[in-house]
Amino acid sequence: MVESQWRIEFPRLVAAAHAILRDPGAAEQVAQDAFVAALEQWPAGGVPDRPGAWLMTVTRRIAVSQLRRDLDLGAKYERVAERAAAREDIAVEDLADGHIDDDILRLVFVCCHPSLGRDARVALTLRLLGGLTTPEIARAQLVPPATAGQRVARAKRTIRDAGLAFENPTGAERVDRLPAVLEVIYLIFNEGYAGTSGTGWTRPDLAGEALRLGRMLVHLLPTAAEAHGLLALMELSASRFRARDGADGPVLLEDQDRMRWDRLLIRRGLDALATAVRFGGGPYTHQAAIAACHARARTAEATDWPRIARLYDAYLRRHPGPVAQLNRGIAHWKAYGSAAAREIIVPLLSDPRLANYPYLPAALAEIETADGNTGAAITLLRRAIAMTDNGADKAIVTRKLQALVRTSGGAREEDRHR
């Protein structure tokens, strides 16, 4: 019974203890102590009606008495003494529960602090906000457990030693710090995204963790446009997960069985998108708007490609990048034809950033195939397969190549393209 409270209550308890102690490591320890107390007392006294409230009261009590103890011991850290001086008179009962959202938000900004490396931010977020164990974090980040443990420990030390936990971003500062938070959540989502197709199925459900974190963030920052924008992007992407897993490997968007798309997540994604737009939008919102075009199309043929092309045009003006440019090229192909597409995509062939990106030659192969240049397409697909070691990517492109070779009745690699 106590175990089932863990994942639900743990982040809240850590956040409350952290608000008092300003030390994520110490805060985590206090939260664990509260659970130990529950394990000891609940069997005898019965499970409380509201276990969350019980755990929270105990957590705050332990944290405050630890703070007082640190004071009495003459705290090593001056900042603790500064803060604690103001808090000496605070009784546990005065710490109103209404502040818990602020406490959680403070913890979120600490876990995602820009001073930490990306892997460290992800690991710490999974630990303190997700309640994942070290082995689970290790499996999530595809590193040995010792590495994951060190990553988390080092991150906590950095935060403590640099006093980062004493920051309390408000107003405009929150807006500045939000991108770092969104980046962490989206990284977790994409690590899960890659993991669900094929070999990674024993990993923790990272995409699910990211979605829950994204929903938590929207609850904490209801007027932050990009919090809604990221959530929209994730809900819409996740709505396609079930359709993505085919017998022979991942199924591309245009080939997916749309009956398997999750309409509840689509509805939630579209709602979040509308909210994000209302609050001013941003890059994640923009990407979600593109994803929404697909979500609204009942069939691949019904896709509003001109709209997608226009959205990519606007997106690239603000946020240049090679992969987005490739996707823009594909959208232009579908909307305006192969000449428009080649203008955008062919220059990318000499972009070093896409040197190992098989979807670039694969996209061009698609266009060549449609224009009847089968030989050129086959050459490009072979190039794509050679470019990557990623099993899933290789599988997709190999299937395309096999299909093409079958229908063309043999390769004619002398065909000129362009």
Place this chain on the structure above:
Amino acid sequence: MRFLIMSKSNDHFEAGGLPGPALMRRMGEFLREASAAGVLLQADGLLPSSYGARISAHDGRISVTDGPFAEAKEIVGGFAFIDARSLAEAREWGRRFAVAHDGECEVEVRQVTGPGGPGDATGGPR
């Protein structure tokens, strides 16, 4: 993993009675808690069965019966879809849903197959 949490109705609601202030407050608390934890996907109450119908099919024959129906505690009163990590966690949310109802209620928790979202238990290599 997606779970459906359903609460059974009672005579008060079947008669068209409204939720009292205590229930409203506790249900609001549950919804806020589930939303803050990022697990709430959708939640709604159902109107009394007089606003509904039953259809039964036997031996190739179909019959439609309009509500209201007799056994109030066999009738679904409200539901929530949640996105939890495990059945254990979903059970806990079900328990909290029941606590929110105060007094008498029956709550059932069931895992959703089909579009279960990321990490649904029917997963595994296919």
